[in-house]
Amino acid sequence: MASFYGIKGKKLQRYYRDQLSEYKNWEHCTDARKGLIFPQNIGPYLSIDETSLSQGELYTVVTNKEARGKKGTLVAIMEGTRSENIIPLLQKIPQRLRNKVREITLDLAGNMSLIAKKCFPLASQVIDRFHVQQLATEALQEIRIKYRWEAIDAENQALEEAKASKTNYSPEVLSNGDTLKQLLARSRYLLYKDQQNWSAEQAERASLLFERYPSLEKAYQLTRGLSWIFSNTKDKLYAFARLARWNEKVEQSGFKSFNAIARTITLHHNNILNYFDNRSTNASAESFNAKIKAFRAQYRGVGNVNFFLFRLMKLFA
Template structure:
């Protein structure tokens, strides 16, 4: 176990392992951290580096969320200005309501992060109204779902790479600035992203145990005795 996430310290610790053993590592699943990428490149030079799909999908959903928040903020500002004008004109103001009774300020977030086939009737109605009011949000949602489908579909690496290239082009044509981050990652780490389609490897198990350890530390209100913490973790989660 290495204290902290400093790349040089982790590389130094991993190099205590014989190079013959480190060279046997065939594949390493990574997140989007540059330091983790460097650690893998220096400590396991023969390993195929794979950027896990879930980190990319989270960025795509984050881009959709950013567009939703912007529209929600605009609706709140518009409603606030209308209220202030009504006060100045000494007249009663009522917020514009949609056919289901919601105001323009209430933009459903839940529907944007699920597949359409999993929407219930009321959620589908709210999503339809949302997309009718904001066509750009509908297009952003469609792009995020297309991105998910590329990773969910079982196909050859060449075919999936072609689908990702087409999706990248649609992102460029859409003009959405919220997707700039994921577009830059595609440009910089295209090989690591495409390596996912070789074995579809993930680091889900590592992320799971990491979240459990964090939750365990929160319950303890911090840790004073690190050795005893490791002892308890080994007994509980090993």
């Protein structure tokens, strides 16, 4: 638009900010980053999450699921994630409105749980299933990465020995054309997917991988087993029993990283099991975060945080 009118882009941007947008007349134009709340947007189903606006600075965002990422979505956006700073701001919303909240989805962070408890005391807390599954996936990838470093070290050692003995070294090439190091590197994405969604090439690679590393196959089955519980269980009591059996399998496997996940599930089992009441997730919050990131990318970063929050308010509050 600036080039069409023959002016500099930054000049047009400044003119829009200072003259056309009414930003200068906004009551929060100098202190928006401290926190904005919109009590009128409260609904019975909320999400709470954190997002980064600029230079890694985190903001806590509360959104209304029923608005579906449109006008009325933004309930509050506040600088930082410290519960002692966030709670007083959210408590400025009248108690009668906060008591309308029946359910709030969140991640495993303790500060988010405390904020939800203090500010929305009547709401059921639901820990997002995808955050729990992500822990299992990260544990699986940790095992794969450990084996990959071992393969790299073994290949480097073989190269050094070949050089010392003045012989040629050729790494083993598997039936699919991968070396062992390549097999472990290229298996990353197939471990994220369910077996039935593998391509023929991925299925061949997985067969070679699990033949060489049976413990990786065991860890993969544990990960898929946890995902299956969330996807195929509808009753809360059945879910409780199946998660208990999954924890037993983890204990028998001997994987330290998976033991940490099992302990996490045990400690947070009430809020994790609340998922099976309405099958609610934090997907709406993640979607809203993605919109913020896209908006930020469109402006090539956030130069003026207060003005950026003004634009978010106009679009989503």
